[in-house]
Amino acid sequence: xxxxxxxPATPRRATPAWIKxxxxxxxxxxxxLAAAPAPALAAPxxxxxxxxxxxxxxxxxxxxxxxxxxxxxxxxxxxxxxGA
Numbered sequence: 356x357x358x359x360x361x362x363p364a365t366p367r368r369a370t371p372a373w374i375k376x377x378x379x380x381x382x383x384x385x386x387x388l389a390a391a392p393a394p395a396l397a398a399p400x401x402x403x404x405x406x407x408x409x410x411x412x413x414x415x416x417x418x419x420x421x422x423x424x425x426x427x428x429x430x431x432x433x434x435x436x437x438g439a
């Protein structure tokens with residue numbers, strides 16, 4: 356028997372309610388995460404800068420130099436007296 360022009364060949368099933376609830380929950384969580392303020396970042400303790408390294412053949416290589424931005428700390432030995 357031929358199908359009518361207005362009827363689909365295969366009927367569409369309704370989306371189960373649990374799938375609708377799951378999608379709503381996921382979209383809600385994503386919306387909250389997108390709207391949340393970003394955490395404050397600490398001041399950088401390492402600086403990155405590019406330097407040129409010339410080679411003997413005339414080629415120039417780019418290098419990333421990583422150096423601390425905070426003053427160096429002296430390390431105390433655990434065997435030294437507390438007042439020294």
